[in-house]
Amino acid sequence: MSVHPHAGKPARPEDRINIGQLVSDYFLKVPDVAITAQRVSFGTSGHRGSSAKISFNEAHILAICQAVVEYRHEQKITGPLFLGKDTHALSEPAFASTIAVLIANGVNVVIQNDSLSGGGFTPTPVISRLIISHNKIENQSDLADGLIITPSHNPPTDGGIKYNPPHGGPAEGEITKQIEQRANALIKAGLVDVKQIPFADAIQSPLLDQQDFIEHYVSQLDQVIDMTAIAKAGVRIGVDPLGGSGIAYWPVIAQKYGLNIEVVNPVVDASFAFMPLDKDGKIRMDCSSPYAMAGLIAMKDDFDISVGNDPDFDRHGIVTKSGGLMNPNHYLAVAINYLMTHRDWPADCKIGKTLVSSSLINRVAKKIARPLSEVPVGFKWFVDGLHDSSYAFGGEESAGATFLARDGSTWTTDKDGFIMALLAAEILAVTGKDPYQHYLALAKELGEPCYGRVEAVATFEQKKVLTALSSSDITADVLAGEKITEILSHAPGNNAAIGGIKVVTENGWFAARPSGTEEIYKIYAESFIDEAHLQTIIKEAQDIVSAAFKAAGL
Structure with a gap:
């Protein structure tokens, strides 16, 4: 694919979306599941689509949520459901639709405490951490699960929803297939079996609980990252949240741990009009793209490490002074090499990689004599291993990864863009070299891919x-x-x-x-x-x- 002439340049007026029309289409357009493109369809990370194309509309969300409720009942999942949303325009109406169905079905829903006032955005890894924390300390008969309203890095026209069962990670294929089939059947039948109450009534229900997700997540970050080392080294960190759901987390992280963090772009705008255009000329919040990350790359000399994330913060982009934006594969290899030589984890903990990730990871695993596990595309394949701590690390080529807490316990079972970003700062703080410099050393020793x-x-x-x-x-x-x-x-x-x-x-x-x-x-x-x-x-x-x-x- 050739590079669009406006790639890496600011969005033009004609590139911006009509948010009013998009939201109107969400409520007014009704899908026909006889048409493949209008069906509920779970890919590797939930159902995604656009209301304008009748692939992400109110009927889809109502049906998916009812199907999730029925799955919970079948599996006897009776604990709270942690619900998050990102900053896409369609996430707000979908969030409201989700609450209306879940509360009508008697589900205890837990949301970020300012979610009903236009904010309260919640990253994917935070939902995973909430589920794991609850299920670790609560009675096992009261298991929690979660839903995240997000289309990840997709363009502003898109919406998405994904389900994380009690293990805290992306739902397995058998689960998503069941939800998908039931949701399409519900739409085909005119949603007659969907329970729903008015949103105004749902938010007054005692079943809806509001908590401080930010404090819960941030207060535990030193369990997985050496925050003290970063603070002592005075690493200057530039952060571009790309208008995403973690934007309110970074100032809290900086204050709690005494880190030198500057959020270079504090804007939240559902049109994402501040974004440079991606390779194909579209607005896309892809933190692994040099075009989408052009703004942060231009500032690379202002910071020791610069980091970006996609709207639901399950992906990471790492920018160094020495090498600019790192190839995701290169950073995965560096992260694995560092973690496996700087954490006191059991020697039999596996390194998990997708089989389309760089073979440099294979060579690193052989060099440090650690077991490697290659799985198909999709983060769901790492979930079980991360959940029982038999996988020390799980990462995929599209800039998504997570790893164990410092004591070898489970941190998240979903991709965590926060810890992958902070790990880059830890690597610099502890070793005196940034991740790109470490990559050059690995490539010199093991071959340059x-x-x-x-x-x-x-x-x-x-x-x-x-x-x-x-x-x-x-x-x-x-x-x-x-x-x-x-x-x-x-x-x-x-x-x-x-x-x-x-x-x-x-x-x-x-x-x-x-x-x-x-x-x-x-x-x-x-x-x-x-x-x-x-x-x-x-x-x-x-x-x-x-x-x-x-x-x-x-």
Whole structure:
């Protein structure tokens, strides 16, 4: 995809959304589940869509929430449900719809204490931490779970909702499939089985509880990050929340731990009109994109470490003086190497990575003699291991990760952008070198990776073929001039289906898999030789996929 001529530049008037129209469409447009694009559809991180496209409307939220209530009843989940929202325009009406259904169904709902006055935004990792904290100390018959209203880093036109069951992390595929199917059935039947009361009545209910989520989360951060080391070193930290849900947390963190933090952009605006345009010319709060992060990158020399997060704060972007915005894969490798050599965790704790993350992580794991577990795409695959502390770290290539508390106990079972950002400051404080300098040392010792990802249009039938590919369907024995050493259709870490294929050589690999929500497929690739070798891998990967489509008559 070519770079849009306005990428990295301020949003223009024509790039901004009509919030009034978006909210009006949320209430007035009604989905037809006979149309695939208008159905409830859970991808790797919840249901997402836009009210204008009739893919995220009131009917979707009412039905999803009723389906969640029924799932809770079936599973005998009787504790509180922690509810959060981010700063997208559609999150506010969806938040209200969610409360109206949950309270009508007798669910004890807990929200941030200023959520009903236009604020009260709650990051994803905070909901995860609340669930884990409750279920750790309360009677196990009174388990808590949670919902987060967010489409993550998606454009301002989008809305989203995701469910975290009592383990605190993203719901497994079996759970989301059940919720998805029930929600679509409820919409098809005209929502007659959805219980709902007026929002004005719901917020007066004794079932609705308001708490200080910020204090709860911030007060525990020193359990997972060496805040004292950061404070003593006087690390100057620049923070751009990208208008996201964690914006009110940073000043509290700074005050409580005596950190030198400056929030360089304190604006919350549901149109996100302050954002530089992303690579494709759209407003997108992607903290791993050099275009979306252009403002913070320009300030890199003003701080020792600069950090950004997406709207629900489950992703991180790390900017250093020495190297600018770090590639997410590079930072994951540095974070893993540092944590595994600076935490007193059991030697058998696993490093969890998605199989499309950099193989530099594999080389780091081998170097420090720690077990590695490669899983399919999706953070849900790390949840069980993080929950029982058998995984010390879980991270994915799209700049999302979390890790254990310093004492080896569970911190979160969902991605935590706060701790990944603060870890960068800890690394600098403790070692005297920033994460990019550590990356250069790792690359010099273990090899410098060239990483790329491309997308291509794919029909529903082609996506089915790609999902079902196995090693026997790949006839090639050489990739980019190197002998193919491994062809995977299942992840080696848990033997779960990849939903695609991964082909490996000594110095490179590619993985091809269909998108769960769009009519495209993605190719991820990496070379430890050079950029030209990477491009050859990508070209031959496309040829291999095309051959598989041709063999299927497509």
